[in-house]
Amino acid sequence: MQRLYDFLRRHPTWVDSFWAVVLFGLSGVSVMNVNGAHDHHGTVAAGMAVSAVLCVVVALRRRFPEAMLLLAIATGLLQLVLDVETLLADFAMLVITYTVATMSARWASRLALGVSLGAATLAQIRWPAQHSSFLGQVAIAAFQTVPFALAWVLGDSVRTRRAYFAQLEERAARLEKEREAQAKVAVAAERARIARELHDVVAHNVSVMVVQADGAAYVLDAAPDQAKTALETISSTGRQALAEMRRLLGVLRTGEHQESGEYVPQPDVEQIDELVEKCRSSGLPVDFKVEGTPRPLPSGVELTAYRIVQEALTNTRKHGGPNTGASVRLVYFDDGLGLLVEDDGQGAPHELYEEGGADGQGHGLIGMRERVGMVGGTLDAGPRPGGGFRISALLPLKPAH
Secondary structure, eight states: OHHHHHHHHHOHHHHHHHHHHHHHHHHHHHHHHHHSTTOSSSHHHHHHHHHHHHHHHHHTTTTSHHHHHHHHHHHHHHHHHTTOOOOGGGHHHHHHHHHHHHHSOHHHHHHHHHHHHHHHHHHHHHSOOTTOOHHHHHHHHHHHHHHHHHHHHHHHHHHHHHHHHHHHHHHHHHHHHHHHHHHHHHHHHHHHHHHHHHHHHHHHHHHHHHHHHHHHHHHTTTOHHHHHHHHHHHHHHHHHHHHHHHHHHHHHHHSSOOOOTTSOOOOOGGGHHHHHHHHHHTTOOEEEEEESOOOOOOHHHHHHHHHHHHHHHHHHHHHSOTTOOEEEEEEEOSSEEEEEEEEOSOOOOHHHHHHTSTTSOSOHHHHHHHHHHHTTOEEEEEEOTTSSEEEEEEEEOOOOO
C-alpha cells in the first residue's frame, strides 16, 4: 500500500488524468440525458467539446496551472457564447481555482478568485432559474459562489502552510551548516591548543635533556656516578616527552582523545612540584612555595598554571645565563589562583621572551597570554628590578555549577 502511495505521489499527472477521464465520462452521460432527445442546435456536440477541454484542464492542472486557468476562463466564455448550460465538467473551474491558489503566482491566484466568483453570477444571469424571483436568483448566485470562495481560501491556506514548512526546512539547513562551521572552528581551535601543548612539551623537555647531556659530558670522566644520574634523567625526560607527544599527535590524527596506557593525562597543579624537581636536577636552583589552602581547581586553570610555570622555567634556562636561580610561588586566593615566577639571571631582551626564544620559533609570552586569556585571567611579564625576569599571573576560579 505504501508503495502505491509513493508511486501516486511521484506521478501526480497520472492521478489527475484518471479523475479527468472519470469526470468526462460522467459529464458526457449528463449531457446525453439532458439534451440527447432534443438536440436541435448541436448542443450535445458543443457540450461534449466543452467537457473535453475542461477535463484537459483537470488533467494538466499541476503541470501548467496558469495556462490551464486561462484555458478554463476561455472555455467558460465560449460556453456562454454557445449557450451550453452548466455542465458537470464545470467542476474543473473549482479544481483549477484551488490549484492556482495553492501553487501559482499571486496574480494568477487573484485572477482565479475573481473569475470563479463572477462565473456563478454570469451563469445565473445567462441561464436564470425558472419560476424564481429576482431575489431568489441573487440568492442562488450568492450560494453558488460559496464553494469557489472556500476552494480559494483552502488553497491559499495550503500555500501558506507549505511556505512556512519550506522556511523551517531552510532554517534547519542553515543551522546545520552553521553547526558544521562552528564544529570546524572548534576543531581548528583545539588543534591550535594542541600545537601550543606540543611546543611546551618539546621546549621544556628538550631543554632539560640538553642541560643534562652537557653536564654528563662534563663529569663523565671525573664523576661517573653523576654522569649516570644525568643520563637516567635524560632517559626519563625523553620517555615522558615521547608519551606526551604520542598523546598530542594521536589527537591530531584522529580528532579524538584516545584512551591508551601509553598516553599520559593532562598535567595539573600538583605536578608543578615534579616539574620543579626536574629543573633542580638539571642544575637550575628553584625555590618553590605554596601559599593558601590548596583545593580542587577547574581543569583549564590547572593546565594553564602548569604550562605557565613550565614555559617560564624553560625561558630561565635558555636566557638566564650562568649561576641563575629561580623562584615559583602559588597563592590560593578566595576567588583566584596567583602565580609568580622570578629569576635573577642576566636575562635576554624582552622581545625574545615574546617570540619564545632567540630563534624566534616558539610561542613564549604570546602563548602565555593566550592561555591566560582563555580562562579569563591576567598576565604581567617584564624585567625585574635589580635584574632578572618576572612573570605574574592571576587565574580566576569559576564556581562549579
